[in-house]
Amino acid sequence: MTWIEHAIMWHVYPLGFLGAEKSAVDDGIHHRLAGLHPWLDHAVDLGASAVMLGPVFASSTHGYDTVDHFQVDARLGDESDLVAFFDAAHARGLRVVLDGVFNHVGQGFAQFATALADGPGSPAAAWFHLRWPADGGPVEHDDFEGHSALVTLDHDNPAVADHVASVMEYWLERGADGWRLDAAYAVPPAFWAPVLARVRAAHPDVYVVGEVIHGDYTGIVHASGMDSVTQYELWKAVWSSLNDTNAYELAHALGRHAAFCDEFVPLTFLGNHDVTRIASRLDDPRHLPHALAVLLTVAGTPCVYAGDELGFEGIKEDRAGGDDAIRPAFPADPAALDPGASPVFRLHQELVGLRRRHAWLHTARTEVLSVTNTLLVYTSSSRAGTDAVVTALSTSDDPTTVLLPAPCTLLAGDGAVPDGDPQGGSGSVVLPPHGWAVLDRDARARLDA
Structure with a gap:
């Protein structure tokens, strides 16, 4: 797999983006996905090369309570x-990563209903962690983080592993290029190794990233066979260090x-469908x-949450409907938001363009050169050096002169580089407040290195 080495993702939460109903209703099929097609050109204008698509499979409410992984x-x-969305994206040179919810399912999932009907000891019951009260009361089940509507799967059951692999293969065969594994931190990493080995045997170019908020990132990657996990540590440090004037944290x-x-x-x-917008x-x-400079000048696969590139605001709240502000509906036509007139969009274009011209940053080595409470200077170098x-x-509220490790020229930003000697650039940059x-x-500095 080589496409991910150049990937910059644009992340969309379709149910919110397209203004879908908050809960499933039995009134036929609403062909809303076509409404994303005009926005693919916006993603290309941004400089993205892949779309990370939030949940699109049959669910009861927000998409993370899946009831059928094989049905849109x-x-x-x-x-x-x-499939038409896959084709439209590919026609524009965009890959598509789907969101797979395989830690838990909604209570409307067919196997769960069958388990309750067939009772303990049934094949369907083995898909879940169920407890059958002796007094004949309601069946209890393990759930995801206290949400009873989200029924945890039993990942020790080979039938569950076979189901997950089959789902992943099914949609890869129809045009998907990768998978985001929702709540991967809650699934035993060893579950994924045989599943992903099977999927990769048929689809060697698939990209798989797990949602991992905290824990042993490296250990999870190695044990699971995933390509990557979400870098929540860096996300938190970026905004926290800037807010607290504490560059040491970053x-x-x-x-x-x-x-x-x-x-x-x-x-x-810097943002996604689960967190307050940057x-x-x-x-x-x-x-x-x-914040954006950090995202696009350190190693990683950068992902921009739709709307962040336009300066959207939104605060996540811990209540029913608390995600609504960060998952809004978008207009049918990007022109309605006039992206070209947005200074935030132009900033994103500038730094995304910089990143694409320096594709080696995907695996760069980053080293901090200087740090104080109000100043951070670091270098990101290619593996070849x-x-x-x-x-x-x-x-800082004051101008700051930064001494550089070698003569440099300005690529982006509001710093001023003093004139250097006739054969090279300057060894310093002056930053305004x-x-x-x-x-x-x-x-010349590269040749001398």
């Missing part, structure tokens, strides 16, 4: 609509990130470029 949610369309996280990248390439992000998370809007960019981020800069090591 009727609120979005049918199988032909999803420096520490970059050190851990570098260690992860020696073992695998994490999926990096524009709302940052206390100072002047620091959005800083022939290329490097330097990123300097300031949260709350300024930032991404710099390229000059050709």
Whole structure:
């Protein structure tokens, strides 16, 4: 698999994006997926090369309570609509990664209903962790994080593993290019090894990333056979360090990130369908470029959550409907939002373009050069050592002069590079208050390295 080495993902939560009903209704098929097609051109304009598509399979409410993995949610369309989306994306050079919910299912899942009807000892009952009260009361089941509507699967059951592999293969055969494994941190990593080996035997180019919020990232990747996991550590450190004027937190996280990248390439992000949007998370809007610069100048597979590139705001709340603000409906036509007039969109285009011109950043080695409470300077170098960019981020209220490790030229940002000697660039950059800069090591410096 080589396509992921150049991938920059645009992440969409379809049920919200397309304005679907909050709960499934039995009123036929709504062919909404076609409404994403005009937005594929927007993704291309952004500079993305892949779309990470949130849950699209039949469910009762938010998509993560799946009732049929082989059926497209009727609120979005049918199988032909999803295949048409794959084709439309591929025609534009975009790969598609699907969201697979395989830790748990909704109570409307057919096997769960069969288990309750057939009783303990039945083949269907073996799919779940069920408890049958002696007094004949309601059957109890293990659930996902206290949500009784989400029934945990028994991952020790070979039939469950066969089902998951079959689902993954089915949609890969119809045009999908990869899978995000929802709640992968809740599934025993060893479950995935034989499942993914089977899937890769038929689809060697498949990309698989697990949602892992905390835990042993490297251990999970190695034990499971996944390509990657979500880098929540770095996500948290980016906005937290900027808000707290504590660059040491981000420096520490970059050190851990570098260690992860020696073992695998994490999926990096500033936002997704489960967290407060970055524009709302940052206390100072002047620091959005800083956050985005980190995303696009360190190793990883960067992922941009739809709307973040347009400066959307939204706060996640811990209540019923608390995700609505971060999962809004979008207009039918991107032109209605006039992306070209958005300074946030242009900033994304600039830094995504920088990333694509420096594709080696996918596996770069990042080293912190200088850190204070208000200043972080780091270099990201290619594994071959022939290329490097330097990123300097300031949260100071005063101008800051940053000494660079070698003559450099400015690639992006509001820093000013003083004139250097006639044969090379400058060895310093001056950042304005709350300024930032991404710099390229000059050709002479690369030859001397």
